[in-house]
Each structure stands twice: as structure tokens, then as C-alpha cells.
Amino acid sequence: MPASLTLGLIESPLHKGVTMMKQIVFLTTAAILTLSLVGCDGGSVDKSSAPKDAAIKPTEKVLKIGLINQEKEQVSFPELSAAARATVKYINTELKGVSGTSIELEVCATGDSAESAVACATRFANESDVPFVINATYNSAAVNNVLLGKKAMFTFNASLSDSTTENLYTLDPGVLVPLQVMFDAAIEQNVKSVSVLITDDPETKQAVMPLLDIVAKRNSITIQNVVPVGGSIDMTAAVTAAQPEQTDALIMVLTNADQCIPMGQSLKALGVSKLVYSSETCAKSQIVSSGAVDNWYFQISSDGALSESSPGPDTIKFRDILKRYSEGEPDFGGTAGFAVTQIMAVKSLYDQVGPEDVTVDALNNILKAGWKSKPLTAPAVSCPGVAPFIGQCQRSMYLAQSQNGSLKLVLPEARTVDMTSFSSIVSQ
Incomplete structure (x- = not known):
């Protein structure tokens, strides 16, 4: 939150309270992939095909990432989805995807109800070709109940249990x-x-x-x-x-x-x-x-949200990506930086496994065994975290x-x- 002073306790009834806290802190040029925006809570489907001058040629095989994002009702992060799409376009266009295999982002937009989050989680649970899901809602308990163990996951750190649960990881500083x-x-x-x-x-x-x-x-x-x-x-x-x-x-x-x-x-x-x-x-x-x-x-x-006149290590690169690959006027604030961090981190994991061997088990094994990265715009991260906070991969701000x-x-x-x-x- 995108991280802000999002505070929570272990019990799930407090998640709604935490929801109100997190506002943390994350496209018109060449694209080379199909981007799906699927509104599981009454949204629409939007697919765009790769242009002829794409950096890598479209193939039957793609590496998918699922994103569940809160885009409706009182608490919403539209800038997160926009920045995630821009980052995927950047990866495919300039970094040649993952060893020549393109990444495809599937976005499922929710409201702030647990029911809408569960609808998105259920959809991804039934898609065997989506090995990794980023949960950017505060209904983490509801999403985890559906996806935990079925997908490799990064999640918003909406409660202490989100950082103490096996096979659940967060790049969100959280609580x-x-x-x-x-x-x-x-x-x-x-x-x-x-x-x-x-x-x-x-x-x-x-x-x-x-x-x-x-x-x-x-x-x-x-x-x-x-x-x-x-x-x-x-x-x-x-x-x-x-x-x-x-x-x-x-x-x-x-x-x-x-x-x-x-x-x-x-x-x-x-x-x-x-x-x-x-x-x-x-x-x-x-x-x-x-x-x-x-x-x-x-x-x-x-x-990412820092001034260009006083930038951090990745500010200029972050802004350049969003300026060139965003649809419409880019938003550098809010959760945009968080989105870029998440997508670049998943790419790092896919790179390490290799495009032919990306599976849920392979991804979780890397995270569990010891994974370190310096995702764009974020401080260095490492998984697993320090017990009992084994999922807390981001411990710096x-x-x-x-x-x-x-x-x-x-x-x-x-x-x-x-x-x-x-x-x-x-x-x-």
C-alpha cells in the first residue's frame, strides 16, 4: 500500500478496519502481449493484441501473472493496475520478457467487499495457467482461503497473519x-x-x-x-x-x-x-x-513518487516507464510504485526458475529456500522473513x-x- 500505516491484528474481523488504512504507497507505446481486465465484480473484459513491431514475437506460450486489485467503492487503487500494465509492457518490449517468453497480466477488479475478492480469487484458482497471483485488496483472509497453496502469492500486508503464514509472502511493509x-x-x-x-x-x-x-x-x-x-x-x-x-x-x-x-x-x-x-x-x-x-x-x-529534482535510486527510471507505457496520463503516486515493485519481483522469480519450468511449487520453493532481489523503486527484499514473520520479505522503508x-x-x-x-x- 502500497505501504502506509496499515495496521491490523491477527483476527480477520479487523481486516475491514485495516482496509480503511491502506493507501499506501504503484501504456500508449508498443505493447507485445494480451492484457486482460476482467471485472469479477461487474467489470469489463479488455484485451489488446500485440503490435507488429513488438520487441518479441507473439508465441503460444506466455507466462501469466494474476492481479486482484481494489478498483471500486470507497477504497480503490486504479493507479496500481495502470502501473502494473505499464510495467508488463516495459518488460516485454525492452527486456524481451523472460528469456524471450512474454508475460501476460490478468487483472481482476474488485470492490471492497469480501465477496467480490472471493469471486476474483475463485476465478484465478480455476485458471491452471496462472501460477502467481498478486493480491492488492484488504480482504486478504478471504483471498487466502481460496488461493493459499494453489498459487504462489504476494499480498497486501493487511494483518499480522499475512506475514506469519507459510507460502504467503508480502513485499508490503504493512503493519x-x-x-x-x-x-x-x-x-x-x-x-x-x-x-x-x-x-x-x-x-x-x-x-x-x-x-x-x-x-x-x-x-x-x-x-x-x-x-x-x-x-x-x-x-x-x-x-x-x-x-x-x-x-x-x-x-x-x-x-x-x-x-x-x-x-x-x-x-x-x-x-x-x-x-x-x-x-x-x-x-x-x-x-x-x-x-x-x-x-x-x-x-x-x-x-517512485519522489521529486525528479531530488530523486531516489530508481525514481527517474520509474517515471520514464510510466510516461512511455501508460495509457493516458500516468499517476506516479499512491500505489503505482508498489505495483512496479510487485511485477518486477515476479519477473525476477520467473527468470530464476526459467520460462519452461515456472510452476507454483517451483516458485514457492525458491521463496522458501531464500530469495533476494532489489525490485525497481523499492528497497532490497529477501524471502523468507525472520521468524515468526516468515512472509515479511520487505523490512525497509x-x-x-x-x-x-x-x-x-x-x-x-x-x-x-x-x-x-x-x-x-x-x-x-
């Missing part, structure tokens, strides 16, 4: 990594107390606050106030209720991107100049470019700050979190 990166930065800036402004949703609070409390206490930081934030365009009352004068910093857990700019404007109108740490929801390019969230700090899982309408890295290197210090949380 604890962004929190610890945020509190590391807060400690370095001598923060002792914070107020939390959180989306006004009971299930979100139920999912978020327990882990936020745990990590804050582990870092000796006091949570002074917790203020629910409604949908009003005027956030003055919420800011006032947070009593920023009594704390060293503010933490924004805003799952609705429409709240970010009004919140920034209200802070400025009230003359509040405290440190602000935010989930990736508010790091979308159109929000950052408005200037409303200037000086806010973000934990980001991809350097960048710390960025919005400055004059642009997102820039605070430190050139990603911060890596020692997950062993959180092992006791799993049993709580």
Missing part, C-alpha cells in the same frame, strides 16, 4: 515497519509525546490503536490525545481537539485522501507548526504538489518529507527494521 520507521524519526527529533488524528471509523480505530499503542510504548513515546476525523472539509475542530500545544508532534492516520489537504490547510490557518508524521495516503502526488502538506514526514515503500510541493528523501538509504524485537506481539 510494524512503517510504525517503527516513523518512531525512529520521532526519537531522533526528540519527540516525547504525540497526538493522533485518525479517520472517524470505529473499526479503523479498533485495528490501528492497539498496535500504535504497543509501538509507541516500546519507543517511550506518549500518545496524549486520539481525535477522530470526520469527512468535513474544515478540520479546525479536529486540530483544536488534538491540543497540539501539549504535544511534540502530530500523527495523521487519514485513510481518506480527501482529508489530507483540508487538514494541512487547517494546521496552517491555526498557526500550528508541530512536526507531522503521516501515512502514505497523504503522499499522493496531487496532494503533495498542492503544498498543503509541506514539511510533513512520510514513510514510503517506493521512491524510505523516510521522505514534502518540501515546496515535492516529495524528497530525508536520508539517502532506506531504514531497515529488526523484526525480531516484535516477535512477542504475535502471541498477544
Whole structure:
């Protein structure tokens, strides 16, 4: 989320609360493959054929990747599907696919209900030629029940169980990594107390606050106030209720991107100049470019959204891919970087297995035995993770700050979190 401060507990009833958190953080030139957009929740089918000047010749054999993406209703990531398609076109056109065999992406679009996610999962479960599925919904429990063991999988890290389950892997920093990166930065800036402004949703609070409390206490930081934030365009009352004068910093857990700019404007109108740490929801390019969230700090899982004037290691390449291979105007923010990371990681796995030997078992065996990669736009990843978080392949994030309408890295290197210090949380 695409990673933001998505927080969850092991129990599946909390997944909906987590759903409201994750906004994290991921085509008109030559294409050489068929791209299927299948709306399992009332969507449409869209197939485009390879052009005559494709980089590799169409053959009967293709290597498929399934993508289940939340594109409808309140929480949606259309930029994720768009960036994934662009990345597949880039791979096939410039990298000659996987040793000359093209990759085909099949996208199944869902709403935010478990039923629509299950419909997509069932469809892929019945497609024997789709060995790998990327789950980009927060209904991970529902999807896992259908696909686990039948497909190799990367998933959104919607709950702790998503990083502790065998044969389930995530390149999403998810639950604890962004929190610890945020509190590391807060400690370095001598923060002792914070107020939390959180989306006004009971299930979100139920999912978020327990882990936020745990990590804050582990870092000796006091949570002074917790203020629910409604949908009003005027956030003055919420800011006032947070009593920023009594704390060293503010933490924004805003799952609705429409709240970010009004919140920034209200802070400025009230003359509040405290440190602000935010989930990736508010790091979308159109929000950052408005200037409303200037000086806010973000934990980001991809350097794709960074300013071209202050890029990360892969920012320029990422933007070039999306500019040349996207359909329409590319969106560099949101989950676009996450999408590129996922697709490039799957390509790396297919490369390692070899196009003739790609199977579910072969892919899972590599992930289980020890797989390392540096996917485009992301910090280095390695699977499996550290027990008990065996599926947590991504344990690093960048710390960025919005400055004059642009997102820039605070430190050139990603911060890596020692997950062993959180092992006791799993049993709580």
C-alpha cells in the first residue's frame, strides 16, 4: 500500500478496519502481449493484441501473472493496475520478457467487499495457467482461503497473519515497519509525546490503536490525545481537539485522501507548526504538489513518487516507464510504485526458475529456500522473513518529507527494521 500505516491484528474481523488504512504507497507505446481486465465484480473484459513491431514475437506460450486489485467503492487503487500494465509492457518490449517468453497480466477488479475478492480469487484458482497471483485488496483472509497453496502469492500486508503464514509472502511493509520507521524519526527529533488524528471509523480505530499503542510504548513515546476525523472539509475542530500545544508532534492516520489537504490547510490557518508524521495516503502526488502538506514526514515503500529534482535510486527510471507505457496520463503516486515493485519481483522469480519450468511449487520453493532481489523503486527484499514473520520479505522503508510541493528523501538509504524485537506481539 502500497505501504502506509496499515495496521491490523491477527483476527480477520479487523481486516475491514485495516482496509480503511491502506493507501499506501504503484501504456500508449508498443505493447507485445494480451492484457486482460476482467471485472469479477461487474467489470469489463479488455484485451489488446500485440503490435507488429513488438520487441518479441507473439508465441503460444506466455507466462501469466494474476492481479486482484481494489478498483471500486470507497477504497480503490486504479493507479496500481495502470502501473502494473505499464510495467508488463516495459518488460516485454525492452527486456524481451523472460528469456524471450512474454508475460501476460490478468487483472481482476474488485470492490471492497469480501465477496467480490472471493469471486476474483475463485476465478484465478480455476485458471491452471496462472501460477502467481498478486493480491492488492484488504480482504486478504478471504483471498487466502481460496488461493493459499494453489498459487504462489504476494499480498497486501493487511494483518499480522499475512506475514506469519507459510507460502504467503508480502513485499508490503504493512503493519510494524512503517510504525517503527516513523518512531525512529520521532526519537531522533526528540519527540516525547504525540497526538493522533485518525479517520472517524470505529473499526479503523479498533485495528490501528492497539498496535500504535504497543509501538509507541516500546519507543517511550506518549500518545496524549486520539481525535477522530470526520469527512468535513474544515478540520479546525479536529486540530483544536488534538491540543497540539501539549504535544511534540502530530500523527495523521487519514485513510481518506480527501482529508489530507483540508487538514494541512487547517494546521496552517491555526498557526500550528508541530512536526507531522503521516501515512502514505497523504503522499499522493496531487496532494503533495498542492503544498498543503509541506514539511510533513512520510514513510514510503517506493521512491517512485519522489521529486525528479531530488530523486531516489530508481525514481527517474520509474517515471520514464510510466510516461512511455501508460495509457493516458500516468499517476506516479499512491500505489503505482508498489505495483512496479510487485511485477518486477515476479519477473525476477520467473527468470530464476526459467520460462519452461515456472510452476507454483517451483516458485514457492525458491521463496522458501531464500530469495533476494532489489525490485525497481523499492528497497532490497529477501524471502523468507525472520521468524515468526516468515512472509515479511520487505523490512525497509524510505523516510521522505514534502518540501515546496515535492516529495524528497530525508536520508539517502532506506531504514531497515529488526523484526525480531516484535516477535512477542504475535502471541498477544
